[in-house]
Amino acid sequence: MDIVVLGGGAAGVCAAISAARGGRKVLLVESQGCLGGSRTATGVDTFYGFYTPKRQERIVGGIPWEIAGQLTHANAAFERTNTYGAGTGITYDVEMLKVVYEQAVLASGAELLYHTYASEVHVSEGLITGVLLANKQGLTEVSANVYIDATGDGDIAARSGAPFEKSDTNELQSLSTIFFMANVDTAAAKLVSHQKLAAKMKEANRSGQFVLPREEGSWHITPNPGVIQANMVRVSGVDATDPYALTLAEVEGRSQTREYVRFLKECVSGFEQAFLVGTSHHIGVRETRRIIGEYRLTEEDVVEGRKFGDGIACCGAPVEDHGSGKDTRWVYVSDDGYYHIPYRALVPQKVNNLLVAGRCLSATHGAQASARNSAQCMAMGQAAGVAAVVSLEQNVQVRSVSTGLLRERLRSQDVIL
Template identity: 85%
Template sequence: MSYTQKKVDVLVLGGGAAGVCAAISAARAGKKVLLVESQGCLGGSRTATGVDTFYGFYTPKGQQRIVGGIPWEIAQLLTEANAAFERKNTYGAGTGITYDVEILKVIYEQSVLDSGAELLYHTYASRVHVSDGYITGVVLANKQGLTEVSANIYIDTTGDGDIAARSGAPFEKSDAAELQSLSTIFFMANVDISAAKSVSHDELAARMRKANQSGHYSLPREEGSWHITPHAGVIQANMVRVSGVDATDPYALTLAEVEGRRQTRQYVRFLKEYVAGFEDAFLVGTSHHIGIRETRRIQGEYMLTEEDVVIGRKFEDGIACCGAPVEDHGAGKDTRWVYVKDDGYYHIPYRCLVPKEIQNLLVAGRCLSATHSAQASARNSAQCMAMGQAAGTAAVISLEQHVPVSSIPIPLLLERLRSQDVVI
């Protein structure tokens, strides 16, 4: 097996929403950046998992846009391509931007490549080397063999905090029974949209309960939803609930994939039998892999709490705004919603991106330093992208100042972010 070496300024591991923006922001500043992704496309849950809507750009009721910068650039590119539209969330969580998943894949790729970053697909980080609190290299594995990449700064945007965990950075992870559930997204075509819209969300939930009571169904979630897409007669459904799974366990995750597809068949049958407009509809696809809401949460210089979220707390090192409610998909048939007071927003502090004990590592995305319930708010897509942009910008400053990521000047970080049209 071949073993090669490579050197870059910034190594970004994970090409989801956070990783894309981290790579773009660092590369635009002239740094040599490598973005590594295990799948064959960028976007993670925004594409491969089939979540076709960005949430978090707006506050729920005031409709104040609180995210700008690279995330908003991406949203605008989708709109210009006639591949996106805005719509209200079923549960009052604010206006979302629903888009064509296939177009987003291309826009993400082109934006990364245009920034000057290098992109590598179908590759996993298999080993992390650490010395005296600094990561000295990450061993990548793919069909070509093993490559050890050394960088000055590493950014973990894997979602699961894989790099942080393997480097020895402390993290928290709830018991499997307490972790948020997993969901297999599915798409159906040939739906009579006008007829389907005649069934309210409350009535849909009532019919799910009736189906369960009939004994002919076993629907774990009785309040899921569907929505229109940019394509006529095609809908996306988020109804599947696979609970009690630690998605860092590959054996458990494998069984979850199987269970997600099994549940999908039940929900498709339910929609066709119980909901007007779906009589002649058919399943056109499921997500490439099951959607994961929560696994590891790093222990950073600060841990975001539910109190911070609900009261709309602001921080001097706030690098992103979030107005999204706590959206906790537990093991039961319902979802717990807790909204930010006064329809406001809170700050995600930079310290939530800085793991303890490792001096040249940043994280961004759903593995940020937050409690279980606070993470259930901060994990929204617009915020993950905003965290990624902040992490990429912070990496550049760390390199320029020759200081650990925990010691960069916060006023300079905020100044740089504002100059990139970030809303703080």
């Protein structure tokens, strides 16, 4: 293989597509039985980050915009104003996104492998020489010239010896179990504003009849009539790289889901005859490992809307910090409403043929709480895939890739910089 991409979420999909379109032999490895990660298996059915919140300017193009267009063309997506004012989101049918992602990956020429984990990484003199894959056939080692870690948790970077951190504050962001309800009278439910919904949650907690850890969660309509998606559950104090803690979090997430469903049915108009139709395949994780790269994106960079000479993606999403309390911290981007994610934030220290893409980028806790949005994860993936191709063309380490050529190549692929 020329390039192996580990992780088939939003970042990994676009990394594999862009690398394969560059004429390279690519293997995409995914632990689940579908592509999309948090966008599908976790039930987060909306792409955020395509638009700036204030000016509603589209700042992400390229492969991510292609994907959004394919969903819209299939009548499986629509644009929706975000409850919190984080910018227009693109809400889609989760099952259709699984298919669209698969078709795009396979059409690019990349090879796809499901139900497989990267269990071990072999390194020699600063280079990854192979990755040991674990699946039903046992253990198989694959090798490539360049590796892209799109696992979300930075598994490959960590196992290769690249430095990382988990939190530069007191805690990691909380986890959430997404759930879907059907037979909702959405017209009646919409009459209850988000402010009124939050007030009802507070009142429910004070009554002692409910235990709702998060008091400002939200729900929204989906492409399917009468079906809504709810993001209300909050499981705090969990390091999701600890499988025992993660197991307990899954149990707690489903327990909280039952409580929120009961609250909605008993306290919110429009939900009286509704019922739970499903929870996410696994709990949603916002933050675990963040690599220490050639540059560390900071919350100050985000808020001040800083631009970089090696910028490979634009982001206008506010800092959305889900702590352990009942509320969420929001901080908006100033200036013209967006900042750059620099290529250096995708380049781990100490390992010379590895790139990362997605929420494990090199960033502080606050900056990651903005840059982790789906459109940006896809954009980082496309950039990592193109950078891997350029490094092979130039026969240089990934950290030595010409960022001028990289940005030129990205612009030729309709990426907005």
